[in-house]
Amino acid sequence: MDTDLEHQNKAIIQGLEIIIRYLDDEDKYNKQQIMRIAKSHNHYNLDIHPHSYYYWIEALILTIKKFDSQWFDDLEYYWRECVSVPINFITSQFFVQDSLSK
Numbered sequence: 001m002d003t004d005l006e007h008q009n010k011a012i013i014q015g016l017e018i019i020i021r022y023l024d025d026e027d028k029y030n031k032q033q034i035m036r037i038a039k040s041h042n043h044y045n046l047d048i049h050p051h052s053y054y055y056w057i058e059a060l061i062l063t064i065k066k067f068d069s070q071w072f073d074d075l076e077y078y079w080r081e082c083v084s085v086p087i088n089f090i091t092s093q094f095f096v097q098d099s100l101s102k
């Protein structure tokens, strides 16, 4: 597979920032960004099936566990709780057409 790792790296960091900030109620910009990602990843665009997010979360946890020097075991549950909120929204929009703003 011919993957542009630098491009992928930027997309992952940008995506993670949006995910974490999504939980901040004051922050409308990141709510809009999650809506945009929900639309770009839905069945009618990138067609990322909801089951793929399971692997995305597992890879994220394994990676953080490996590289976070301040890791402690309960952190895994905090991460899972935080990412599940926006990911549940994204997957809920899989078959929704044209209902989201850009």
Ligand code: HEM
Pocket (backbone or CB within 6 Å): 007, 011, 014, 015, 016, 018, 019, 036, 037, 040, 041, 046, 048, 052, 053, 056, 087, 090
């Ligand atoms: C919550 C999890 C995810 C987040 C936050 C996320 C975020 C992003 C962002 C920010 C982009 C750049 C384009 C855009 O802004 O729409 C992107 C592109 C992309 N994502 Fe995701 N993504 C997630 C999960 C996934 C999963 C599970 C897959 C597939 C297994 C995937 C596949 C792709 C592909 C193929 C692209 C296009 C890459 C490109 O244009 O070069 N994403 N994603």
